[in-house]
Amino acid sequence: MIDNDSGKVRGAEPAVPSEPRAPYSERPIARARRAKARELIERLVVEGRVRIAEPDADEVAEWRRVIDYAKRHGLEPAGKRIEKVPDSGPGLELFLAEGAHPNARNQRPKAAGAPVPVPSWLGRLHPVVAALKDSESRLVMPSALRRRSLLLLQGLAAEAVRRGYEVRKTGSFLSRREGGVDIAVSSFAYTVSAWQEFPESTNPERAARLGAVRAITADWSVCIEV
Structure with missing residues (x-):
């Protein structure tokens, strides 16, 4: 019931301001x-x-x-x-x-990295990417995401070879949900990897997101769309 004098709803509890979310x-x-x-x-x-x-x-x-x-x-x-x-x-x-790590911000080139073309089909794979494709202990994720991950890694491997760099099996310790390659630039090997970012999410959009470590070095700057 509304109080005619105050215009407030009788018996209603006063609104309690919500506490600000902690940073x-x-x-x-x-x-x-x-x-x-x-x-x-x-x-x-x-x-x-x-x-x-x-x-x-x-x-x-x-x-x-x-x-x-x-x-x-x-x-x-x-x-x-x-x-x-x-x-x-x-x-x-x-x-x-x-x-400082060669990938640290103050070591990165100032010019923006050129986008790397990502293939649309899994053919003529680099041997390291082909081994990832055949491995049951790497890139453990839904098949559609696994295919996207392999395409991304193949695109980077192909671009690395085109620029004269060596692509190797990664020496980094990666989880079963992750897969990657090492790209040797000058005297340093840079690990590039991909993984399912939110494997436990029930939100279809979040569950379909890939995470990827981009190759950004003093000699080579590239970016990929994930």
Whole structure:
């Protein structure tokens, strides 16, 4: 019932203003990731190397997010960067390398990267991409996304070969949901990988999204549409 004097609905509870949503940095997931990143840095400084034995796909993905968090938020010690020990066998072994990564923003070329043409069919594959296609332990995702990932990687591999670079089987530790290649430019091998970004999402649009590491180096800058 409306009160004729006040114009308010009698008996209605006063509206309670909703609390503002906490910034991402203060949400539980971000706080947990920050704590894990700081703990990793402390261990690397003290121990030199940190090994995570036999991580499953979810653990690999989470460690990648933790390392990315540390890099994006400036948690790495000055003049050092987190890297994976190459050819460290099963598991994940990390250490602090000297100097800025060649892919760091201040090392990137200023000119925008040229778009790389992506093929429309899986034919005449580079041997490394063909091996990924035949592997049952890489790019574990819905078939349509797997095909898109292979097309993206083939496009990059073909462009790398055209420019005179070497395409190799990646030495980086990737999860089963991910697949990639190493592109050797000058004296450094750059890993380019693709993965299903939201594999657990029930939203069809989010579940169909691919994530991809782009190749941006001092000698080569390219971009791809995912």
